[in-house]
Amino acid sequence: MGKLSKLVNSLQPSPIREMLKAVSELKYKGIDVIQLSTGQPSLPLDEEVIEFLISKLKEDPLTVSSYTPTGGIKQLILKIIEDLKYFGKIEVEENEVVITEGASEGLLLASLALFDDEDEVIILEPSYVSYPNVVLIAGAKPIFLTQKMENGYQPDLEELKSKITNKTKAIIFATPDNPTGRIINPQIAKGLIEIAKDHDLWIIVDEAYKHLIYEGEHIWFWRNEDARNRTICINTFSKDPAMTGFRLGYAFGPKEVISSMERIKQYTTLCSNTPAQIAALKYLEPRIKERVLKYTLDIYKRRRDALINSMLEFISEARFVKPAGAMYLFADFSKYLKNLNIDDKTFMMDLVNKKGVAVINGSSFGPSGKNHIRITFVGENENRINKGVILINEYLKEGRKNDFK
Ligand SMILES: Cc1ncc(COP(=O)(O)O)c(C=O)c1O
Numbered sequence: 001m002g003k004l005s006k007l008v009n010s011l012q013p014s015p016i017r018e019m020l021k022a023v024s025e026l027k028y029k030g031i032d033v034i035q036l037s038t039g040q041p042s043l044p045l046d047e048e049v050i051e052f053l054i055s056k057l058k059e060d061p062l063t064v065s066s067y068t069p070t071g072g073i074k075q076l077i078l079k080i081i082e083d084l085k086y087f088g089k090i091e092v093e094e095n096e097v098v099i100t101e102g103a104s105e106g107l108l109l110a111s112l113a114l115f116d117d118e119d120e121v122i123i124l125e126p127s128y129v130s131y132p133n134v135v136l137i138a139g140a141k142p143i144f145l146t147q148k149m150e151n152g153y154q155p156d157l158e159e160l161k162s163k164i165t166n167k168t169k170a171i172i173f174a175t176p177d178n179p180t181g182r183i184i185n186p187q188i189a190k191g192l193i194e195i196a197k198d199h200d201l202w203i204i205v206d207e208a209y210k211h212l213i214y215e216g217e218h219i220w221f222w223r224n225e226d227a228r229n230r231t232i233c234i235n236t237f238s239k240d241p242a243m244t245g246f247r248l249g250y251a252f253g254p255k256e257v258i259s260s261m262e263r264i265k266q267y268t269t270l271c272s273n274t275p276a277q278i279a280a281l282k283y284l285e286p287r288i289k290e291r292v293l294k295y296t297l298d299i300y301k302r303r304r305d306a307l308i309n310s311m312l313e314f315i316s317e318a319r320f321v322k323p324a325g326a327m328y329l330f331a332d333f334s335k336y337l338k339n340l341n342i343d344d345k346t347f348m349m350d351l352v353n354k355k356g357v358a359v360i361n362g363s364s365f366g367p368s369g370k371n372h373i374r375i376t377f378v379g380e381n382e383n384r385i386n387k388g389v390i391l392i393n394e395y396l397k398e399g400r401k402n403d404f405k
Pocket residue numbers: 039101102103104105128174177178206208235236237238244248249
């Protein structure tokens with residue numbers, strides 16, 4: 001057999017996949033697993049969106065099952081522009097938007113369009129697992145900047161400056177973030193933009209959770225004149241409308257970057273999922289989107305609060321910052337894991353196998369995630385979240401000795 005690429009060897013297999021495999025095996029054996037792990041919304045797609053897609057499929061099956069232009073169907077791009085104006089009060093032009101297969105493809109296309117070998121890309125961590133990997137796929141080098149719990153996970157701008165070299169090309173981060181739920185504060189956003197301007201850096205902002213905010217407001221980088229010509233905003237229909245499996249998202253940014261992303265897309269996915277683009281058209285009607293957001297935020301906020309209360313009651317030595325947005329609580333379990341003498345990955349795998357509770361280990365999100373655990377609060381109702389936390393507490397007391405009960 002021939003050799004595999006150097007790239008493949010540089011990409012670490014994600015422990016999240018390993019954990020998901022364990023969950024599917026337990027479920028196969030009929031064991032109930034409390035799902036506090038993946039960022040999978042548990043609310044179904046809105047009824048009107050479903051009805052609309054079904055009617056379109058019946059009326060015009062050929063169009064719904066055909067290719068679309070690479071950059072996406074024009075009606076959807078126009079609807080996104082209206083949506084950005086309505087929710088973000090920002091003006092975006094048609095040639096500044098490209099439709100993608102989820103935020104994942106947006107992140108990859110932006111990286112491929114912007115980075116060359118030797119470039120360095122600053123990644124705020126702990127954060128979403130894909131950032132260092134898309135940078136590596138594009139041939140560039142990820143440079144981590146740690147966001148500390150004591151600063152509410154806001155990046156330290158002086159530290160950011162100290163990481164910049166003449167090879168630095170961009171900075172990537174999410175707001176609200178995964179796994180911490182922190183929203184970049186307006187002063188920090190301003191500072192970030194100034195630094196990017198001074199050093200001529202691209203800014204890639206992942207806005208996957210921009211509508212899932214419980215306290216505070218989303219920072220629209222595009223509103224800032226100095227950010228506009230250097231910022232690519234990555235978006236998805238996976239999270240607020242709960243369309244993860246439809247694989248749909250979009251990116252907006254300077255038209256030269258967007259057209260370059262589209263050029264690469266011609267040779268990767270060709271175009272995004274057509275039924276998903278049609279469903280998204282309906283979701284973006286303000287009446288429907290506002291209804292979905294209200295319903296979803298109300299449920300997720302109650303679940304977040306239930307998780308916080310259970311943590312305070314049962315796992316009181318875990319340290320965390322109340323997540324202002326997104327779907328996760330990121331907790332420092334150092335005290336417990338040191339006592340048990342295990343690392344966060346061993347804890348994750350053992351917990352799911354012995355107690356049937358699925359969480360994600362903190363190291364998956366970057367070096368500073370060591371000894372942390374990410375607990376998702378959107379996937380289960382309040383009772384099941386509480387039960388999950390009680391089982392985690394049981395495990396922490398018993399350690400590794402007991403088999404699954
Ligand atoms: C911050 C962030 N960005 C991007 C993604 C990928 O989402 P998509 O389904 O849109 O590819 C996720 C998924 O959890 C995420 O948390």
